[in-house]
Amino acid sequence: MKNITPIVSIIKNENASHDPSVPIRISGWVRHVRGSAQVKFVSVNDGSTFHNLQIVLEREELLALPIHTGVSLVATGHLRPSPGKGQTLELSAEEIQILGDAPPEEYPIQPKKHSMEFLRENAHLRLRTQTFSSVFRVRHYLNFSIHRFFHERGFYHIPTPIITASDAEGAGEVFTVTTLKEFNTKNVDSFSADFFGRKTNLTVSGQLEAETAALSLSKVYTFGPTFRAENSNTSRHLSEFWMVEPEMAFYELPEDMELAEEFLKFLLGSLIHDLPDDMEFLSDRREKEQAEKPRESRDSMSLLEKLNFILTSPFQKITYTDALQILASSSMAKKKKFQYPVEPWGVELQSEHERYLVEKEFNRPVILTDFPEKSKAFYMKRGENGTVRAMDVLFPQIGEIIGGSQREDNIDILKEKMESFGISAKELWWYLDTRRFGGVPHAGFGLGFERLVQFATGMNNIRDVILFPRAPGILRF
Ligand code: 4AD
Numbered sequence: 215m216k217n218i219t220p221i222v223s224i225i226k227n228e229n230a231s232h233d234p235s236v237p238i239r240i241s242g243w244v245r246h247v248r249g250s251a252q253v254k255f256v257s258v259n260d261g262s263t264f265h266n267l268q269i270v271l272e273r274e275e276l277l278a279l280p281i282h283t284g285v286s287l288v289a290t291g292h293l294r295p296s297p298g299k300g301q302t303l304e305l306s307a308e309e310i311q312i313l314g315d316a317p318p319e320e321y322p323i324q325p326k327k328h329s330m331e332f333l334r335e336n337a338h339l340r341l342r343t344q345t346f347s348s349v350f351r352v353r354h355y356l357n358f359s360i361h362r363f364f365h366e367r368g369f370y371h372i373p374t375p376i377i378t379a380s381d382a383e384g385a386g387e388v389f390t391v392t393t394l395k396e397f398n399t400k401n402v403d404s405f406s407a408d409f410f411g412r413k414t415n416l417t418v419s420g421q422l423e424a425e426t427a428a429l430s431l432s433k434v435y436t437f438g439p440t441f442r443a444e445n446s447n448t449s450r451h452l453s454e455f456w457m458v459e460p461e462m463a464f465y466e467l468p469e470d471m472e473l474a475e476e477f478l479k480f481l482l483g484s485l486i487h488d489l490p491d492d493m494e495f496l497s498d499r500r501e502k503e504q505a506e507k508p509r510e511s512r513d514s515m516s517l518l519e520k521l522n523f524i525l526t527s528p529f530q531k532i533t534y535t536d537a538l539q540i541l542a543s544s545s546m547a548k549k550k551k552f553q554y555p556v557e558p559w560g561v562e563l564q565s566e567h568e569r570y571l572v573e574k575e576f577n578r579p580v581i582l583t584d585f586p587e588k589s590k591a592f593y594m595k596r597g598e599n600g601t602v603r604a605m606d607v608l609f610p611q612i613g614e615i616i617g618g619s620q621r622e623d624n625i626d627i628l629k630e631k632m633e634s635f636g637i638s639a640k641e642l643w644w645y646l647d648t649r650r651f652g653g654v655p656h657a658g659f660g661l662g663f664e665r666l667v668q669f670a671t672g673m674n675n676i677r678d679v680i681l682f683p684r685a686p687g688i689l690r691f
């Protein structure tokens with residue numbers, strides 16, 4: 215449609231030079247309507263900004279129109295200063311064209327408080343709410359900033375395949391891709407008649423492929439959807455999520471950690487700076503939500519305070535071994551308040567332990583390093599005393615936001631580890647070639663994009679930061 219002005223440019227007063235005698239046309243969806251038989255105030259949002267534009271209806275023929283929440287319309291009129299609070303300008307309507315009705319008795323997104331579960335059931339319409347439109351503007355902005363961060367630092371974006379034959383993490387939690395009517399995932403040979411003539415699956419990580427690119431271009435990143443068939447029904451897990459994975463030649467673990475910290479601070483810092491309206495709204499929203507909880511389980515800081523705090527706090531670096539010692543001698547362990555054991559050396563740390571370290575012990579993000587070799591993926595570089603040069607970045611509330619490592623560049627150790635992890639060297643011949651030919655020390659990490667969006671928006675559930683979430687038993691749309 216022609217000559218539509220986005221509401222954001224009106225709010226930002228980008229129309230200051232606009233000839234006031236020429237009418238303005240806006241479009242959008244009605245958020246709410248109030249007023250009387252003589253005058254109606256219609257709040258319209260077009261998604262271009264957090265703010266609604268108030269349209270004032272005074273003419274008889276306009277007052278008679280069936281305008282209510284959810285209706286889509288195009289309105290033409292003149293802008294004028296608004297005497298009402300909450301806005302400086304309003305549109306005095308001269309002409310309104312209703313594009314689509316939303317019968318009030320059927321339209322689910324009425325201007326009242328809806329539960330998150332109700333909105334998840336109406337995920338196809340939930341972006342019409344203030345909360346979800348803000349969340350998705352933040353999501354877009356973080357996505358854009360990721361590309362900016364890497365581009366400005368000389369990284370190349372190399373997307374990696376979504377259909378693969380490898381299970382990079384070796385955890386066996388893959389979704390099989392097949393066109394066969396019948397198949398047996400245990401019998402690899404039965405896939406010889408399949409589309410690709412072999413067993414294939416959706417990628418769990420683009421890392422192995424990204425490594426091949428890093429060993430030519432030095433600094434690369436892949437950013438795409440990843441899929442995990444793990445049966446985790448938590449507020450931090452999705453079966454389909456996006457992951458950004460930088461991979462850098464000539465980096466060892468210390469540089470990898472430094473980059474991860476700089477990256478997270480850059481993303482959160484530019485978000486606060488560039489999307490202040492959405493971020494203030496989300497911070498207030500979370501505070502109201504927190505006020506309904508018992509005092510002892512409320513956040514100690516508002517969302518914005520927390521983000522600012524993270525920007526100014528150096529992340530705490532600590533080895534798995536030292537962390538285990540802290541946990542074992544904590545009052546939590548002594549009072550047997552941890553559900554999972556913190557000994558012997560080698561046990562996997564659980565989210566209760568991660569949260570204790572971040573929220574109680576250090577009160578800032580923590581980078582845990584040097585994990586037991588057996589607990590981590592095959593490609594991680596062997597360190598000392600049965601450890602690998604791995605890192606997990608832990609954040610308050612959500613726990614692990616980044617997982618990464620220096621990669622094993624010694625081909626003999628790599629082969630030995632593949633064998634002990636049951637990973638076929640024949641299958642990964644191309645991966646081994648990167649060590650055979652011009653191998654170098656290199657490192658990288660993976661940031662769970664939805665976990666970042668979840669943290670940045672203060673949403674309690676990861677299912678509320680992706681358009682149509684996929685989780686075990688959940689695929690409504
Ligand atoms: O720790 P993960 O499994 O590491 C990798 O996949 C490596 N290949 C990354 C690398 O070094 N290039 O996953 C990385 C991150 C986690 O820290 C977490 O933030 C996120 O991905 N993640 C999930 N996010 C949502 N739902 C899930 N089921 C997730 N599993 C991992």
Ligand code: MG
Nearest residue numbers: 606614616617
């Ligand atoms: Mg991990």
